[in-house]
Amino acid sequence: MRARIFPGQGAQRKGMGDGVFGDFPELTAQADELLGYSITELCLEDPEGKLRQTRYAQPAIYFTNALLHLSEHGEPAGFDYFAGHSLGEYNALVAAGMLDLMDGLDLVRGRAEAMAGVTGGAMLAVIGLSRNQVESLLLSESVAAVYIANWNSDQQIVVAGDRSGIRAFGKEARKSGATKVAPLSVSGPFHTPLMNPARIEFDRALARCAFKPGDVPVVSSTTGELVDPVHLRNLLSTQISSPVQWVTTVRTLREFGVTRFSEVNGTTLTKLDREID
Structure with a gap:
């Protein structure tokens, strides 16, 4: 069995997604309009060094992950499970058919803004x-x-x-x-109870989003269990102030019979997976 896995914050780098934005001009134009800036310029050139900032890094990683996945696999077929590390879980939900790509980008933008607001x-x-x-x-x-x-x-x-x-x-x-x-080069104490102010702020954005049953199961990096779309709002809210359980996620996927992991946008998770017994 195969699982596609998506990295989260920390995977950003200048030049990521080179060659893929031009393949999806309509989606890229929609992303620019939603975000209010050029996602292509941010990812490929990063002229002001904004990729180091949470509010820009998270939308950039999410959108690049999404396009790279689409360029290789336009449909969920070919993978038995999806999973993502923290932010990457939004890509897993999109790939599985539980969340619309642009709705996901809107959520990620709100998530990034809320998380960037917790400093110190x-x-x-x-x-x-x-x-x-x-x-x-x-x-x-x-x-x-x-x-x-x-x-x-x-x-x-x-x-x-x-x-x-x-x-x-x-x-x-x-x-x-x-x-x-x-x-780590981050602005705050992510995935701890100290992020509760961001979680509360993000709840308002989550309340406006609709989730679907999906076509392929997703294993959560917060619980290490299969995602239930009915409880997704609470799960994504909790994710901000709860630890990422990537070891548990990988072990669950292996228990389900996954023997091949396919990562997009780098090899960060692939290297970690080799260190998990």
């Missing part, structure tokens, strides 16, 4: 410590207001929270044997 936090990728070790460190008296944000693989966990807490956690992680501790 930080995120840190930790390599070489198990989840149990990270959880033990988070209980340390010297670490406060820090949470697991992404369980990306057996070798990579991302934590997020208050900046002072993140600095303290980084020191403790190095002392405990982490082989690498790397800050």
